[in-house]
Amino acid sequence: MQTPDIQNSARPLDDEPNLTARQKAETRFWLQVLNVNKLIYGDLNSALNDHFGLSVAKFDVLAQLHRHPEGVPMGELSRSLKVSNGNVSGLVSRLRKDGLVDRLATKADRRSFRASLTEKGRKVFEEAIKLHRQVVSEKLQNVSLSDIDAVTSGLRAMSMKTRSGVEEEVNA
Template sequence: MSQPSLPLTDDNRQDIFAEGETPMTEREMAEARFWFQVLRLRRRIFDDLNTALMAGAGLSVAKFDALAQLYRFRDGLSMSELSAKLKVTNGNVSGLIARLQKDGYVAKSIAPGDRRSFRASITKEGLEIFQTALALHREETSRKLRNIPMDEIDSLTNDLDRISKEISIPETDDSGAQLSRQ
């Protein structure tokens, strides 16, 4: 059986259930529509932003987000601190930092007081590429949102913030770091 096209409607909501299964309630349908819209919006913004950053700076969104954190914390961050800020696993951060180090954008050093731990910090080259990427990020975000009135952006931001708190998703910081990576 094929999946219904989005959004779910009264006409197609029964199509996603096997014979004998309980159909969705109105509340469940509304929740599913909301969920799919959030996923669709995230995918559109993420994909376009990733394309713009790759084309203009050679950075993925994941690399941009890591550099954004290291830009904010110029003294560097431990792998665990960076992992927590990016909301990804330590393994993901290790691979990401290794790639950024290979690119010359990040330096890795042994953490003071714990020879088993490393700290990552942004290099001069990392600062330069981050500033280029930040301008691209701002341009792409503005391009995507230019037709939405400021009061709507504020209202939607407040609504999403409230929903985020309701469902206990950690808030992102001012850099807009993504919740998922790679």
């Protein structure tokens, strides 16, 4: 008795037998998304960390707060960043320890408060976003503008056509 299984199993995810062309294409697509994501994310994270002591997660919080100088309630921050409440709690408390973020009390509701940038936070973010753009630019330096635009609009069409697993606001 031979062991043909060994030969059958030594294949990449998109090269199994009995897959339709469509299925292979879908898997290849997803592997490329993961690949590009990891390629850019890692360097972005290191660069932000080295220069400003920021992670991408912290940067994302600062970016939201920068768009809303009047401050953003924790729950809204959680929804707009699409991460859990608990995650935002931790991020904001670390950013407060860093001196980049403040809490503003909400008069009408003592449970709630708004997170907002400190002056230092605003300055740090405005430098960090320049670095952010630099890193993304470097990663894409050999890609033509038209290729970037083509992929972007393809991805955008996908995210609009993609049925999200959760119910979505119609007017979100």
